[in-house]
Amino acid sequence: MKLRKSTRGKIYTSITLILLISLVILNTKYKVINCNMKRDHDSMSERHYQNIKDKIETLEKKEPKDDVTKKRLADQYNIIGIHYLDIQMLDLAVESFNNSIKYGNNTADVFYSLGLAYAGRSVERKSSEDVKLAEYNYRKAVSLNGRLYDAKYALAVLLFFNKDNGQDEAVSLINDILSNNNTHYSARFANGRFQYELGNKSEALAIYQKLAADIDKMPPSGISNDYKTQCNNNIKRIKSELSME
Numbered sequence: 001m002k003l004r005k006s007t008r009g010k011i012y013t014s015i016t017l018i019l020l021i022s023l024v025i026l027n028t029k030y031k032v033i034n035c036n037m038k039r040d041h042d043s044m045s046e047r048h049y050q051n052i053k054d055k056i057e058t059l060e061k062k063e064p065k066d067d068v069t070k071k072r073l074a075d076q077y078n079i080i081g082i083h084y085l086d087i088q089m090l091d092l093a094v095e096s097f098n099n100s101i102k103y104g105n106n107t108a109d110v111f112y113s114l115g116l117a118y119a120g121r122s123v124e125r126k127s128s129e130d131v132k133l134a135e136y137n138y139r140k141a142v143s144l145n146g147r148l149y150d151a152k153y154a155l156a157v158l159l160f161f162n163k164d165n166g167q168d169e170a171v172s173l174i175n176d177i178l179s180n181n182n183t184h185y186s187a188r189f190a191n192g193r194f195q196y197e198l199g200n201k202s203e204a205l206a207i208y209q210k211l212a213a214d215i216d217k218m219p220p221s222g223i224s225n226d227y228k229t230q231c232n233n234n235i236k237r238i239k240s241e242l243s244m245e
Contacts, residue, residue: 049080049083052076052079052080053080055072055076056073056076056077056080059072059073059076060073064103067104070103070104071103071104073099073100073103074100074101074103074104074105075100075105077096077097077099077100077103077105078096078097078100078105078110078113080096081093081096081097081099081100081110081113081114081117082113084096084117085113085116085117085120088120090117090120090121090124091121093113093117093120094114094117094118094121097110097113097114097117098114101114106144107144108140108141108142108144108145108148108151109141109145109148111137111138111140111141111144111151112137112138112141112148112150112151112154114137115133115134115135115136115137115138115140115141115151115154115155116134116154118130118131118133118134118137119131119134119154119158122134122162131158131162131163134154134158135155135158135159135163138151138152138154138155138158139155142155147180149177149180149181149184149187150186152173152174152176152177152187153173153174153177153184153186153187153190155170155173156169156170156171156173156174156177156187156190156194157170157190159173160190160194160197167194167198170194171191171194174187174190174191174194175191178191185211185215185227188207188211189211189227189230189231191207192204192207192208192211192234195207196234196238201238201241201242202242204234204238205235205238205239205242208231208234208235208238209235211231212228212231212232212235215227215228215231216228
């Protein structure tokens with residue numbers, strides 16, 4: 001399969017943002033309605049993460065050699081890395097996850113998190129080297145845990161849009177996810193997006209229509225409403241394009 005370059009310029013909402021939409025909306029409302037509570041929460045969070053950094057500094061001053069201390073450091077670096085990833089301080093996230101791995105945290109989750117940090121930084125820096133590092137860490141995560149479907153999804157998106165001749169593997173990864181977990185909605189959106197980008201608009205339309213029917217069965221929530229809106233927008237767009245062909 002080969003990516004049609006003509007489709008790259010189309011206005012199309014990024015599938016990587018779908019899961020974030022409802023979080024942004026809820027966070028905005030929360031700030032408006034509960035400003036004082038939010039400030040108190042932020043203050044508590046700052047103290048919490050400062051305490052973690054203080055613990056790390058104290059433990060590292062002792063030049064840790066025993067396994068118990070190393071595990072504590074690995075855990076603390078992972079916690080602070082997730083925090084940095086959440087607030088998009090990506091250099092610090094990369095450093096923290098690498099330190100967590102250095103101290104023995106060789107789990108699929110930490111390699112996946114490190115992949116996310118590199119992938120995010122690759123966008124900021126337009127860095128092909130960070131793309132390679134993201135791919136390496138996603139692959140490491142998948143090799144350690146083949147059921148970590150979020151890592152497979154992230155790898156598929158990275159390959160499809162950033163690597164020459166990566167589309168076949170990307171589609172295969174998405175199909176693997178969906179054959180094992182059809183409720184991975186991000187993968188289902190990606191499946192439709194990939195087929196659209198490959199020029200298979202009728203197939204993409206069928207994917208989104210089935211997805212819309214399943215989303216309608218979900219309990220009402222901010223996330224399900226966002227899914228529904230995005231899915232219906234995609235259906236309308238593809239129908240419009242097909243009608244003009």
